[in-house]
Amino acid sequence: MEAGVVLRYQRLKTRDGFLVCLEQNGKQGWGEISPLPEFSRETLSEAQASAQTWLTAWCQGDTPQESELPSVAFGMSCALAELADELPKEANYQAAPLCNGDPDDLILSLNAMSGEKVAKVKVGLYEAVRDGIVVNLLLEAIPDLKLRLDANRSWTPAKAEGFAKYVNPAWRDRIAFLEEPCKTPEESLAFSQATGINIAWDETVRDEGFEIKTQPGVSTIVIKPTLVGSLERCRSLVEQAHALGLDAIISSSIESSFGLSQLARIAHWLTPNTIPGLDTVDLIKQQLIRPWPNVDIPIISLEQLETVWQQ
Numbered sequence: 001m002e003a004g005v006v007l008r009y010q011r012l013k014t015r016d017g018f019l020v021c022l023e024q025n026g027k028q029g030w031g032e033i034s035p036l037p038e039f040s041r042e043t044l045s046e047a048q049a050s051a052q053t054w055l056t057a058w059c060q061g062d063t064p065q066e067s068e069l070p071s072v073a074f075g076m077s078c079a080l081a082e083l084a085d086e087l088p089k090e091a092n093y094q095a096a097p098l099c100n101g102d103p104d105d106l107i108l109s110l111n112a113m114s115g116e117k118v119a120k121v122k123v124g125l126y127e128a129v130r131d132g133i134v135v136n137l138l139l140e141a142i143p144d145l146k147l148r149l150d151a152n153r154s155w156t157p158a159k160a161e162g163f164a165k166y167v168n169p170a171w172r173d174r175i176a177f178l179e180e181p182c183k184t185p186e187e188s189l190a191f192s193q194a195t196g197i198n199i200a201w202d203e204t205v206r207d208e209g210f211e212i213k214t215q216p217g218v219s220t221i222v223i224k225p226t227l228v229g230s231l232e233r234c235r236s237l238v239e240q241a242h243a244l245g246l247d248a249i250i251s252s253s254i255e256s257s258f259g260l261s262q263l264a265r266i267a268h269w270l271t272p273n274t275i276p277g278l279d280t281v282d283l284i285k286q287q288l289i290r291p292w293p294n295v296d297i298p299i300i301s302l303e304q305l306e307t308v309w310q311q
Helices: 045-057 072-083 102-112 128-141 155-165 170-176 185-195 231-243 257-270
Strands: 018-024 027-033 117-121 143-148 175-179 199-201 220-222 245-248
Touching: 018 045, 018 072, 027 072, 027 143, 027 257, 072 231, 102 117, 102 128, 102 245, 117 128, 117 155, 128 143, 128 170, 143 170, 155 185, 155 220, 170 175, 175 199, 185 199, 220 231, 231 245, 231 257, 245 257
Parallel strands: 117 143, 143 175, 199 220, 220 245
Antiparallel strands: 018 027
């Protein structure tokens, strides 16, 4: 990883995972299994064990049950979908640019963009007041900008209020959504009601017993397949959201370029009218087998990888 990639409580120095390849009748299907530290409930070793159990059964001609581990369920479902030619080749490589540092850099790149201007800003890593000032600056500088914000449940209600205080009320409707501003869904809903800023569910989508329903101020659900599970589970969530008039966004869990390219295909397939949240390829120092278009980052070939299991 590039220096400076920070998850909740740790700096992410490497992104570790597995590629799975299913072969049958002269055809191949591939998937990526890469639990995200701090966010996935399974470890890499647990994912490996579950994957090998599933693969052993599949190689014996069984139809194994979907893994209970989301990263494994997602990787295997992608491999099966590729094998059966069910995952369309067309992809949506358009991505909402991610602001990781200097807002001036984002302003320059957005001014060079044609069409709809949508960007994402991580908030909650610094002081809430600073975040509010930066967001206000961006909205002021680019009048046709829509911002997606992500706080990862990092704010208390007081800090969330401090953020909102520095965002001009006249511009708040250009915040497409703020993902999970507060530590609990109840606090986040109250924040939206008090400020008029739309919110999105991300972590909440993965909470036990979550159901999609219309709630005041909730405009969007964010689906991170590596953390959510199989393609079928993701498709079901998208369909439920759309049926209720909510947006659904396919988003990255900092997968390799291989995994991101599959997510781009899934986004084009399931959410064709929405810009996905896949602008994380710049966080990696090496691409993996399938490159992201127009990105000048070295590529690791299949031959350079270690085979850890084969049958």
